[in-house]
Amino acid sequence: MDNAMKVRLLETMLNIRKAELQLAILYKNGKVPCAAHLYEGQEAIAAGVCAQLRVDDCLTSTHRGHGHCIAKGMPMKEMIAEVCARKTGCCGGKGGTMHLFKPDIGVMGTIGIVGAGIPVATGIALAMKMQKTDRVAVSFFGDGAANNGAFHESLNLASVWKLPVIFVCENNRYATSVAVWRSTSVEKIGDRAASYSIPGVTVDGNCVDEVYAATEAALSRARTGQGPTLIEAVTYRVRGHYEGDDAAYRKQGELTEAREHDPIEYWKQKLIEDGVLREEDFAALAAKAEAEAEEAAAFAVDSPFPAPEEALILTAQI
Amino acid sequence: MDNAMKVRLLETMLNIRKAELQLAILYKNGKVPCAAHLYEGQEAIAAGVCAQLRVDDCLTSTHRGHGHCIAKGMPMKEMIAEVCARKTGCCGGKGGTMHLFKPDIGVMGTIGIVGAGIPVATGIALAMKMQKTDRVAVSFFGDGAANNGAFHESLNLASVWKLPVIFVCENNRYATSVAVWRSTSVEKIGDRAASYSIPGVTVDGNCVDEVYAATEAALSRARTGQGPTLIEAVTYRVRGHYEGDDAAYRKQGELTEAREHDPIEYWKQKLIEDGVLREEDFAALAAKAEAEAEEAAAFAVDSPFPAPEEALILTAQI
């Protein structure tokens, strides 16, 4: 990884963080019409994976998908405006926080049904293979989704067909209020790869370099026709399940501990140690990201709502 | 395993074999109103597992479930009459070949949807545990079912809740026309147990002693609150997928080879070698099973069909 990439990873993480924090404010101010699931604390995963994707590679994501969109290159404005239900959002206000699309840069949908994006990504990879490209599909999903049948069926199929897809399981230790150990029968979700005869790794999802390295290996497999890989990236959901959730179910001290292992802080220190970055560079990058996020938020709030009747556009005659 | 048990296993296998062969004849003679999936060649699995079950242990099974019913103690007459759609069948003609029940001996249903019996057995085990019994549930299913989401979700849940259930995957090398290696991403389905942190074994499903031993271990785990086990029993489907299927998709020589490893023949030889059985004992047992099967077939054919209006009994007001 060269220095430019190192900085880019930091920038992406900062962009995601700042965008999410803006959304938290917008939510508090009543500008987001429904509960939203924020990605704070998991930025290293979206950043580390997407940094290596080409614009024509594709992803699917989940209810907690804002970060993946930003990392894949969606302008903050379009994401935030969509979450704020505006006409200028990436789906014109039809999708919302759990349904973000921008296919021309490979965002093939964040999906509100847990696990449902996994077979969809598998199908995207199938098309890529049948079309004889070297494009790659990535499916982001949570630890909770790894207990759903969609996970099992998709990984099996992708393996049998040697599809160019990377399954990225973000283990943030919770599925709503349920701690991962209470619902998941395996210590490392990455180990489930063995059931499908594909490589599986478990990395620290708060260390962007680890995520990056795992993705690099998976990508090279995928691009060269060797099939899928499962990456488990262990992280922690520092916010509630959704904005407004007080997360009273957390274990004592858990959150504080997690906050101490912040992915941005980790990477910043690393880059400073490596001499790639100075404190003031970081401050500048953070300020830039924050400014962009504020601007995007202002753009969203200033944008019009769609007209009521637009609801019926694209509904065809049925 | 004592000698009585050894002979009992042989008897059970013979009973299943003879009953199935009667059904093949009945089918040819137009006495079975639909295609039926016969169990010939897999008898060691039903026999080896069920021999150790108590009458209050329960099982669920599949479209290929006649053998499990016999092994669990269903009188041949009731099974064959049901497959022949008679009023005297175990479900009064309502169920049919893919839907056999006899809950008072623990046959909680053979189910026509692939994989669907797996969560049902899991729930049976949950009840057994909540009711503070030491009863055990067994789910029989095929290699094909092991690629279905129901498998994954159930094994995970059963492991998390440490339920007294044994998952028995009968790998007969085919799911309809599709060979197992063409649809299944793992060499040994038993290895998938690791995804759920439960023991998984792969045994020769044509060797009833291997099946018996694996079940013994699984049962003792289940009865003592240690949770589920996955047993893969490798066998071969010597008939077509259903009666009438010419199975043209088989590989050259495959069938002949499988026929040479017949589970009944194997066990017979073993018992003769061990001095437990003589040729003439075997002949007598086979004749007895055949007579019983013939009698059951005659009973079925002589039995009345249900009256048309019986269709509406149990339909409640809705």
Add this chain to the structure above:
Amino acid sequence: MARRIRFIEALREGMRQEMERDPSVFIMGEGVGPHGSAFKQTDGLCAQFGEERLRDTPISELAIAGTAVGAAMMGMRPIADLMWIDFSMLAMDQICNQAAKLRYISNGQVKVPLVYRMSTGKSKSNAAHHSGSFYSWFINTPGLKVVLPSTPNDAKGLIISAIRDDDPVIYLEHKLLFNVRGDVPEEPFAIPLGVAEVKREGTDLTIVATGAMVGFSLTAAEALAKEGISVEVIDPRTLMPYDGATILTSVRKTGNLLCVEEGFRYCGFGSEIIAFVVENAMDSLRRPPRQLTTMHTTIPFSPPMEDYVFPNPERVAAAVRALLKSEA
């Protein structure tokens, strides 16, 4: 003794009282345990009954639904919370192929007494994957009963009946109703399944409405009364089997029928009721019956569009006026 409590409290009280009465009743689902469920439906129950009887599950809808089937066959009375009705699409096989059918195909040797609870309908910008109201699928499935209460009282009386019923019952909880208040007796009571309630009497037109549509219709009826239009509002409460007799009696009296239905139009509950009424009492209809439903589109996220596609009290009133103005 009745007192004013919220819908969600009434529902919870019904579950609590049944759990106290019958040790075979238990609840399973994602977050039903210590957390008390997505909408706090089971708040406090885990503290009372423990995690054995309030079982948090993985996100495995198929296994949740199927595990409930197996447990029910063995004499338990599971209440499986599938959260949003939308997620039940992952469990349709266990609900409609297994739970609904096993009693029949076993020739009555097993029964499957369970409740599938699901939240349903519009809320605030819940968007395409969390706004479902496709319960017509369950109505279409022999072997299932379907319940959709519109008041706290009905919520309690119907959950108790649903739990006690020996067949699988789909119990729908409308998200807009959780905080609605009403009088509810403290002691346990059962509202029989299959019995409608006339929520308002009237003489000019019959509205058949369910769930949140009942309140909308009552609001509309209030407004219309000032215009001299007398509307009768019937809430079937049980959608399957529905109380055809009460509906027919009303239509015979008023001569006019409007179905207000949050589900989609095609093969929906509104179409069903209209078909039922004309098959059985066409002669009593003075004008063509009508239905007001959610528009036939995927549900959009943004409030203006979302509001546009759903029924509301004003639209109900407008539909009544239009119907009464239509040619007899």
Add this chain to the structure above:
Amino acid sequence: MARRIRFIEALREGMRQEMERDPSVFIMGEGVGPHGSAFKQTDGLCAQFGEERLRDTPISELAIAGTAVGAAMMGMRPIADLMWIDFSMLAMDQICNQAAKLRYISNGQVKVPLVYRMSTGKSKSNAAHHSGSFYSWFINTPGLKVVLPSTPNDAKGLIISAIRDDDPVIYLEHKLLFNVRGDVPEEPFAIPLGVAEVKREGTDLTIVATGAMVGFSLTAAEALAKEGISVEVIDPRTLMPYDGATILTSVRKTGNLLCVEEGFRYCGFGSEIIAFVVENAMDSLRRPPRQLTTMHTTIPFSPPMEDYVFPNPERVAAAVRALLKSEA
């Protein structure tokens, strides 16, 4: 040039010709490859197009349906064979939550051109898990089109339209029809979705029937003609969106309506058509409309019981007679 071929051959020919024309079309499902599918629908296609385009799958209905969605979004035109409609219950989320909705929620940025093929309906003692005809669920879902051909000609013309359509289409194959013969043009042709066909003209009563019920109704009409009763038989062919205009025209002419529907009654297609007709043309109905459906019960296995619960030509004729004798 038309020649007499079987339904299944017509269906296969339609798929073959589209696969020849458009390299983005492919077929996936359990056993669709070398084996040629459960009912031999794809017999020979694998030899022609290879296993890349006739993809055998594991028994993973959810993944099959979802993989089709992903591939379709990327410009492929998958035909996913789910075998029996009954198994689609395992894939409802991908069919009704994803395939049906993604074009809409993406605001048209993606489209999802795919076909889900499923065999449907009664056959010989297929019993509770293999006799489904619950396509009303799909009709109820915005974003889906639903097709159910009753003749070889329609089978071919509709599969071609289904494949070419830019939205997901549910293509239903009735098991009793696979071997029915009829005239079918050799060259490719498309029957537009949403267009009914009057399969027999008549003046006394309109039957709306689909799938195998069309043949039953024609047989009944033949018998009734001898009694002097003239029946018009309309096959909507596309169940969603259905051709309301053709149905209304017919009912305005005959004044009487019978729906013959293999699905269940409650919230079924029969109820839908009756509701639609009375909402739009009640004044033209001389007698209350009726429907003949499969009885509302899980499907029993044994032939006498099975025959008892399904419609058949005699029952159709009896229903027509009863309707015409009912009070006007």
